[in-house]
Amino acid sequence: MTADADEIVLSKQDLREVAAFAAACAEAVLGIFEADQPDDARPRDAIGAAWEFARGGERGKSLRDTASAALKAAKAADTAAAREAAWAAMSAAGAAYLHPLAKATQVKHILGAAAYAARAAELVAGDDPSVGAERLEHMVHHATPVVVDVLRRFPAAPSGGGRVGELIRMLDADLRSLAVTE
Template identity: 40%
Template sequence: MTIDEGDHRTLALWAADCAERVLPYFEAERPNDSRPRDGIEAARAWVRDEIGVSEARDAAFAAHAAARDVERSAAREAARAAGHAAATAHVADHAPHAGTYAVKAAAATADAAADTTAPESEREWQRRQLPKHLRPVAFGDRETD
């Protein structure tokens, strides 16, 4: 599917929203490390034409580096989600990865051990946030309606 500039920006905002929902998992482990939060903000700043793609890519690389600096998987996956959100400015194909890592972060929490529906609930929230015509981009052949 070919997407236009408006859809690209919609996907970047969606990816940022997905990453922001799980950001607390990272910040609980590394409260003074702003790299994932900066990545999420970079995605949004790119949408607002406040930064260019290269700045967003730098923020993506930094968020991914933050992921390598943590122990807990929920924190790591949350930072990866933020990295992919920022990278969506460069290539829209990063947006689905932001969603996938957000689901992985939700699944990796201690609460998710007791609530096996956490990943499905997170994915359903994500699906509802996107316009129908972009759901196949984010969810591939898993999207049926």
Template identity: 45%
Template structure:
């Protein structure tokens, strides 16, 4: 019984706040996708649907459908930077559905928009790690206090690993928990 994850408090206003931040991250990443696939509006539509939720609309099938379409756009684009940018849009569209369960998996969803932004812009800059780290700082600096409070309710879990993605995830998590 003690191994079961507990629930955390997470209300719709907090989901909207998380989504507003996720939208800001995704909007910053969108130009990376659109530089490679200017005619593909699926990631932008996902961000637009997430923004609508953040501004007070209900979660709808349109939001979920837009997220799935942006996922497909990322798979189809054939460019690592653009794929990461599409994942930022997917992360924004998925934020309204974050579960109030105290697991490391859920906090990884909160990291997703900033992590994908950093990976997209870093890859677009030829793999320059300074660019990815600057994007993490940009995202963390724009995180409202309430978002930091939400992140602290979730366990960090194992953020280890030697991949670039793991390093950036640790930077995002540390920045949001400070």
């Protein structure tokens, strides 16, 4: 059976690689949330669930539940940076649910955790965009060839989304150009 023209073929291994990339990005800023809310383990649990899936676990209730819990943790955060870090964790758990639809909006499942993490880092640095750009550059070098290949199956990231949307588009462009030159 062949896929429809509007459907992207994704293997479970593709989803695991995307989830691992997202978990690593979110984990890098987890301390920002934990400094704000030291007794709240919900974002850490979401990242843990993403890693579990990436390492061979099943895609199921734990990912959905921990992503939802991380979203609630974001709403309880006292600072914007902590909120963004919790959203990165939520996005990491949600990355396993990348839909095989040829829609630009799906790029957020691949790069959302990275963009929220970069935004959290910017905010901690006094809203310094150079910090976000530096974080994205680091992420480009840690994206596996599989993550880049999966990203390139989708249309480019859509417009909108404020600063996080801008960071997604920056990372999207950087990863796509990397794939062309390698």
